[in-house]
Amino acid sequence: MNLLVTTWRDTSHPDSGGSERYVEKIAVGLAARGHDVTVLCPRHPNSMVDETVDGVRYLRRGGRFTVYLWALVAVLRLRPDLVVDVQNGMPFLTRLVARCPVVVLVHHLHKLQWRSWFGPVLGRVGWWLESWVAPRVYRGCRYVTVSEHTKAELAGLGIAPDRVTVVPNGLDPVPRVHGERDPRPLLVAVSRLVPHKRIEHAVEAVARLSARWPDLRLEIIGRGPSADPIAAYAEELGVGDRVTLHGFVDERTKHEILARSWVHLCPSVKEGWGIVVMEAGAHGVPTVAYHAAGGVGESILDGETGMLADDLDGFVAATEHLLRCGLSRVVLGEGARKYVAGFEWEHSVRGFDRVVRGILHGREIGAPRRAPATVKG
Template sequence: MTAPRVLVANWRDTSHPSGGGSERYVEQIARGLAERGYDVTILCPRHENAPGDTVADGVTFLRRGGMYTVYLWAMLITVLHRPDLVIEVQNGLPFFCRLVTRRPVVMLVHHLHREQWITTYGATVGRFGWWIESRVAPYVYRRSQYVTVSETTRAELVALGVDATRVAVVPNGLDPVPATVTPRSTVPTLVAVSRLVPHKRLEHAIDAVARLRARWPALRLDIVGRGHWRDTLEAYATTLGVADVVHFHGWVDEQTKHELLARSWVHVIPSVKEGWGIVVMEAAAHGVPSVAYRSAGGVRESIQHNHTGLLADDPDDFVADVELLLRCGMLRVRMGGEGRRFARRHDWDESAAAFARVIDGVLATPVRERRPVPA
């Protein structure tokens, strides 16, 4: 029997300078599908770090176009290659492959981007982008299967009109956590691992340091990651008078990242929105509780409030939660232990198996049931 051919259309890969948790999820799922006998190809754009077309862990990577033209390439490759199934990773915008194929299309949505549209592109373009994401996409893909990583995003999709029976939840897994040699820091240390972009709101982490420094003079913040917002963040730390205790590490390898997590007291993730937040689980695996905003979506599930971390309702609450964890060592230890146990429950192989079950169900659906409802 010929292996089902699956095309995954994504706007970037893990080698991209802005690659993050979403891309890691896609590639881990793709590897898991390949291990289960699928013929998997990921289409993503070229970029300065791109090695060209490659095959890794049984997955073919086609790199075509750029940040915007990759959307046209996705439709072209769909027409030329005629895959048995297309997985579109909707990071704000769909690829609209549904318009050029009668084969099934699965929509993978990590989270919705209502706030990010405005933050990144301004009011006019942002409203247009949100209109496409919230109105056009649900209509075009009204007969397609959706997959998301959290019940929170599932509920948000349903609120946009997506049929609840067509939304499956396949949570993130967790890579094996490497052994670390760095002991917990003797001084209060916060850590943030993130792309340095506006909607990650790392200013809130810097604010916390500035507001707490008088009571915690040894407090420091490690910021790990890269992005175009770094200069702005460095200037912000200087303006608040905390540049000497806010350390920007830039991009680091996996081992270094885990050493930095292992030595920290508290992990902070003040993003506007997160589909899940893989780094929350990585911090938990080292016994480090996280603080995030309740409104940020998927973190309401990757962080078990009052058990593996704390969820804040506003900036004042965020700072108060950080200080509570700094002040109460017993609470940190308890949450750290619960976090380790929670992290052990997440495995990429189980996530890939769940995703494969979704795909198998879609491929087994009679073609007539996939036809869109007449306009």
């Protein structure tokens, strides 16, 4: 089966995050199960135009906005058996030209992010495209999402629950790291540094707790346009010497920092699931996040593997509770370790493959396979 995945980034992109890792893991897994998988995504500095990695063919065309036009061209030229249309806010609208089934992959809805990125006017236009146009274009299509929360949000847009399949994230094997829990209280935040991730709330927590916790520190892992504003905010609050921005680090370094930390903070406005919540949990580190953030309400079991807050005051209070009460921190951390052990990418791939084969069930299996076409660019 020839599958075309259209996505706004792949994991080689400098701004990639958890959703891109999900797409890559699913694509590689489907290729290993015998599908011909092509990923259409935008070019970026130093990227290769065409390459095949782990059995997946990557076609990089266009840029941040023109990739959406290239996706339509790819559908017409490649004539796939099925399209996986990854909707990260902006839909690719491949259904308009596809003569095959289309699966829409949605991690979470972006109502708040549209406004934070583009302002009130363009933000309303973006949300209209996501919430009104897309459900009508993809009427009758199968959806896949990573959490029951997003499934409920899609139902609010008129997408029937029986058209939505939940395929949660998996967890990569955690590398062995050397070192023990830091003897001094250490908070960590792992995130793309963009406005809707609200890493400023983690900095605010340090500022509010600094008088009672003179040795408290925060280490931030990740890169993005908010890096300088976050550093400036820490200085403004008088905790610049307590906050370390590491920028991008390799996987081993990331896990070494997680393993040293006491509490992981995830103050994001919205998360489809939160892979880093599971990565922290694998090291016995509980996470503090917000109830309203969506999918973290499933990657975190409130009071069992971490804590969920309703507002900034509650976020700071939950953080201090875990700093102060070593027993709670250990119990929730061990709960997180046991909980995340049940998530494997193979399970996720198997679930996605069932969706693909279910859609294509009954089509002629023995028909001659078309040679892959080329999208010139």
